[in-house]
Amino acid sequence: MNEDRPDRPVGPEEQKSQPVPPERSAYSDAYYSAPREDRSGYGYNPSRYYARTQQAAHRGQISIRTMLILCLVCVIVSGAMGMGGLYLLARNGRMGLHLSDFYTEVPQIPDPAAPLALEDVSPDAPVLSGEDIYVQACGQVVSITASAPQGGNLSGSGIVVSADGYILTNYHLIQTGVLRGWPIDVITFSGDTYEAQVVGAESDSDLAVLKVDAPGLIPAALGDSEDLAVGQQIYAVGNPMGVLSFTMTRGIISARDRLITTDENVTANMFQFDAAVNNGNSGGPVYNIYGQVVGVATAKYTASGVEGLGFAIPSADAVAIANELITKGYVSGKAYLGLTLKTMNTAAARYFEMVPGAYVSAVDPDSAAQAAGILPGDIITAVGDTPVASADELVAATRSYRAGDAAVLTVFRQGQSLTISVTFGEAVPSPSPGV
Secondary structure (H helix, E strand, C coil), rough: CCCCCCCCCCCCHHHHHHHCCCCCCCCCCCCCCEEEECCCECCEEEEEEEEECCCCCCCCCCCCCHHHHHHHHHHCCCCCCCCCCCCCCCCCCCCCCCHHHHHCCCCCCCCCCCCCEEECCCCCCCCCCCCHHHHHHCCCEEEEEEEEECCEEEEEEEEECCCCCCCEEEEHHHHHHHHCCCEEEEECCCCCCEEEEEEEEEEEEEEEEEEEHHHCCCCEECCCCHHHCCCEEEEEECCCCCCCCCCEEEEEEEEEEEEEEEECEEEEEEEEEECCCCCHHHCEEECCCCCCCCEEEEEEECCCCCCCCEEEEHHHHHHHHHHHHHCCCCCEEEECEEEEEECCCHHHHHHCCCEEEEEEEEEECCHHHHHHHHCCEEEEECCCECCCCHHHHHHHCCCCCCCEEEEEEEEEEEEEEEEEEEECCCCCCCCCCCC
8 A cells, every 4th residue: 555655846835734643544454352441351342332323123132231331342353363253343454445455366257137135034944953954054155274484373154145155254363374375265064175265355244255165065055134033043053262163052033233333333133132142152053943144243341250152244234235345346336535545643743733533645536536626735624414534434434435535625725724525436456556
């Protein structure tokens, strides 16, 4: 990522006002969160888990105060060597902008029709026993490993979603392996191992699709998570701890439509369940009583004394993302400005006699930002009515927009505040850095 100082000429009277912010990406990776306020370790700020947004249908009625007392501190279970972590949405902001780095020779399906579809429950569908669901799951669940050359591996779970080898899993499970060029293997219940290729990944939703060339795969039936109700029984199957492969646990749906917000201001809708899940369950299925996959196990609370707080990405959301990854290789319609950013924090702003915000160190050619007239050296302080005090906050603010939407940016330039209208472009796979 180009983070050189702007090329714009600087006169003597401006020299003090031109900052050199700390070298860091506009995006930070929520794989590890910021230290807790008590500095005793790493964890999310629990006050930000449940956004005070418009309540969705069926949203659980639980107060922030109750969750704070219950959870105390919600620690990310990071993907340690030997297992894939269950945590709250890993996010590497470069994803979506360096997607071509993640792709192999897997061609996308050009057919605009969705290759994956949700299935309704037939009126005469039998309720399956746990034993029956487990037998079924053994043909639909796989173990996924990314092995380091020096030994050790990251391990988790995946779901076979097509007979021709598409595997749905979590992005955070494969993130480190892909970034470091480690081979990613898919292991079936019978012990057969197949090298996987990455079809596409979407960090904001923590989902990825892999492809293997393996005979006799049995795809899972994908149920509609919109039909879930609190109290319904569910089963989770995965590979906890990376060694206890094909473990089944049972529980109920504890709540629907939980908005889980990470320190990176990435908010995802998940349903809550109380079946035991641990490191290595990442990417594994949550089944309903009819043997349909209704969610992708993704996160849990791990504070001492807290049990039974697992979270899964609903199948309706997961299938929509997977279809985009399979047909396009990326999720379309995401807003894109075309900026390389650094944070102008309060201390730096005070020293340089400027203002806190997102400092523009470079503007991509032919981007929405260039067309709007944004220049290197500008500091963006607001997007619409949303104040922006850092590069991360600017990135977060743009997520509420789609490609083609218009917004007014408040910009500090050479001692003056001005407004600039911009029409967002679309983030597409490209080796170019930016927002």
